[in-house]
Amino acid sequence: MSFHLSAEEARIESRDGKTYLHARLRREDGEWNNAEFDLDTVLGNDDGHFQWGGENFTSSARNITFDPKEGAAEQPILRAELQDCDQEWHPRDVNLTEIVENVNGQFQPKF
Numbered sequence: 001m002s003f004h005l006s007a008e009e010a011r012i013e014s015r016d017g018k019t020y021l022h023a024r025l026r027r028e029d030g031e032w033n034n035a036e037f038d039l040d041t042v043l044g045n046d047d048g049h050f051q052w053g054g055e056n057f058t059s060s061a062r063n064i065t066f067d068p069k070e071g072a073a074e075q076p077i078l079r080a081e082l083q084d085c086d087q088e089w090h091p092r093d094v095n096l097t098e099i100v101e102n103v104n105g106q107f108q109p110k111f
């Protein structure tokens with residue numbers, strides 16, 4: 001299930017050179033579970049662009065922000081400036097519903 005439709009208190013946290021997604025996720029039984037997901041295990045930086053299935057985007061990113069309900073559709077959008085091979089910085093974003101989902105109260109990658 002799309003995690004943003006079954007989540008409360010979604011936020012990101014930077015810790016130990018990585019970026020973590022946190023939320024309270026609803027389980028199949030209706031109860032809530034505190035969940036954490038290391039976004040650096042599924043997101044990389046490919047020459048200044050987010051790369052799904054990559055790793056360690058945080059190591060070449062700055063100004064990382066997250067809006068759990070952006071826009072009229074209330075989508076969870078991660079934004080960052082990513083560095084390319086020429087050391088230039090580029091503002092980029094990624095919709096996290098395309099990358100992670102809620103499986104019975106736990107974050108799971110979609111690929």
